[in-house]
Amino acid sequence: MVNEYFQLIHYGGSFYYYIFELANFCFLAFFAIIVYKLNYINSNSLLVWVGLFFTPLLFNYFLIIPEMYGDQFEYAGEIMSLKSTGESIPTIEHTTGFASSVFNYFPHPITFTSLVLGTVPLPNYMTVTSLAFANKLFIFGTFLWFKNFFQDENKVLLCFLIPSLILYSSLSLRDTLIIILSSFFLLNLLRGKYVFAGLLLYPIFILKIQMFAIFSLYFIGRLLFRAHKSYLMIGIFAATMLVVGLVIEEDVLMVMNTYRLAFSAEDFDLGGGTFSYAGWAMYGSELGETLKVHSIPEAIYIAVLRLPEFLLMPMPWNWTNFFYPIQALESYLLIYLYYKLASRRQLYKNREFALLTFMLFIGLLMYSLIMANEGTFVRYRFTLFYPFLLALFYLAYSKLEIKQS
Amino acid sequence: MSFLKKYNIVEKFKIIKQFFDDHALKKSSLHAVGISLIASLIVIQFSIPQFYVSATLREAQTAGDQRNIGGGELGRIFKSDAGSNVYDQFRSNMHSYVLAQRMWNQGWGSKIFGNGTMDEEYFNTIPKNHTIGQKAGAFLLGYDLFEYYSAHDLQAFIKAKARPTKEVKATNIVVYVMDQNKDFAIDFLNAVILETDRYAKEHLIIKSKEIIAETYKQLATSRNSSITSALADTINSEFYKIASLENDLPYHIYFIDPPHSSEYPVTPKVSSIIFSNIIIFLFLSIAYSFIQKNKEDLW
Secondary structure (H helix, E strand, O other): OEOOOOOOOOOOOOHHHHHHHHHHHHHHHHHHHHHHHOOOOOHHHHHHHHHHHHHHHHHEOOOEOHHHHOHHHHHHHHHHHHHHOOOOOHHHHOOOOOOHHHOOOOOOHHHHHHHHHOOOOOOOEOOOOHHHHHHHHHHHHHHHHHHHHOOOHHHHHHHOOOHHHHHHHOOOOOHHHHHHHHHHHHHHHHOOOHHHHHHHHHHHHHHOHHHHHHHHHHHHHHHOOOOOOOHHHHHHHHHHHHHHHHHOHHHHHHHHHHHHHHHHHHOOEEEOOEEHHHHHHHHOHHHHHHHOOOOHHHHHHHHHHHHHHHHHOOOHHHOOOOHHHHHHHHHHHHHHHHHHHHHHHHHHHOHHHHHHHHHHHHHHHHHHHHOOOHHHHHHHHHHHHHHHHHHHHHHHHOHHHHHHO | OHHHHHOOHHHHHHHHHHHHHHHHOOHHHHHHHHHHHHHHHHHHHHOOOEEEEEEEEEEOOOOOOOOOOOOHHHHHHHHHHHOOOHHHHHHHHHOOHHHHHHHHHOOHHHHHHOOOOOOHHHHOOOEOOOOHHHHHHHHHHOOOOOOEOOHHHHHHHHHHHOEEEOOOOOOEEEEEEEEOOHHHHHHHHHHHHHHHHHHHHHHHHHHHHHHHHHHHHHHHHOOOHHHHHHHHHHHHHHHHHHHHHOOOOOOOEEEEEEEEEOOOOOEOOHHHHHHHHHHHHHHHHHHHHHHHHHHHHHO
């Protein structure tokens, strides 16, 4: 069932809302039971996943107001509009990033996300939360795929119980899809499946161009430079990146400055209702000049200086909602987990690990350079860090890797 | 065939069939469907069908230009989002207490909270019921509750009912109301929009008159011919503005599509309620049966 009047009726927190979304939960829980009966998962996984499938009902309207993650309305509106009329909602139609001739190949990220998530045959696409259930099914599918590489299913299950993953997969956002595609990409690359990994770059490009930039570098580094085979090649790869960066410095800086200013403008708040792009348009031009980076070495220097803050945020003095302390503790835990996994079987001596960590470092530097709004960048950091953590988990615990070592 | 063997499709199909035989294709499922239908009927019976009444408006003015913030692409992004402030002004006026007061004086309080009698004595004394929580709060904190409905209630009603929306990069404003009585909703929406605009116009007329009065004073003392000329221009333009405001046509906005109703109620969606309830109750029946038979394995 599709809500053709989505833009008019949000069913926000009403009795109808819970009826529609409970039906979606029941569908997923039933699917989990079938998977359990087919012996794909154990009883622990069944119970945990039924619990996880319930979480979308706990976030929107219950624990948080959906406007806190306001983009959800766009995703939900888009899927309902596409399913009922076949056309995008006006805001997306007005903002297609590419010329109309290539629009079909590079759809708007919201349209693409809605199309992909909309393939899940949920009973209802009626409210802002419906797509969150589709997200849940996709993340469950990832779990089923990922656990095949390991002997201990319970350990894998723990990887899917990270608070931010539960939160983002319980909302109608594209972050879950980015995490899934990124994880698929990294694992396929680690397994040497270049064609499949290369194909995955296409949806990643549509969904998150920043992630595409990092992954395409990783792809080139592994495929062309064979940087996962020796430290020397990692060094050559890094030097080449730097040289190419310096040759096309102007273009690189233009892109970086655009993102730096755009995120700063989004986060701009002078108080008294003067905020975001509108506020920036009136008062932010001078500030914009001070934010501009003028050379690659300067960009690296600023990024390195801001990296600790990016890794540890949200800082205690910026905690404005109850998610922030949880996310702060989680960020410390994830860094510790990365360290623990790296020290397992002296993984830090592994060249594959070195390249993986190097690419993660590049990605973190890139984000710390353009970092502005805490909430947004906590989300971005997680979507970057988590797939790398899964990849590291694969290196540390997978059946194949253990056998090879 | 090797595919079937590799994934053991036949075996898995048998397991699923067995699962359905054991937990789904049984009498309790039929009972669940029956109960779900009764539950749906109850929900539908208690639901109030609501019509969607909307009006599409276009801003008659646009705000001044925005300063350039540098960078071609970036500039375009920010400029397009900055937009005009007519919508903000319109929305603020619509949800203001002043507007509620004006509408109250026109008798809208009576139409909404009373029997529709336009007698001022009547609609200022429509008795108001209070919840136990409100009464307890008033008793504990020591303040009096309003005995009658007032413009405050009308303001809350307008805020809850009349919702203006504007897409980020669009120029149209859509104002909508959802109500079970479509005729009332059309009249109400029309009145709210026109009164909002009228209020904005009156504010501008007062402002223009003040400017004229002050400019006359300046004109009387001015000795410089170019300043005198500029002041005279100001007075002319303010008089022109007053002339353009003192008519019945909308000023800030104009109607592209006047208030109109959906043909049928847009909520509740009966088929979705029935379908969802069937799924919920059927799942509960299957889950109960499944847990009963697999208690030992699960715990």
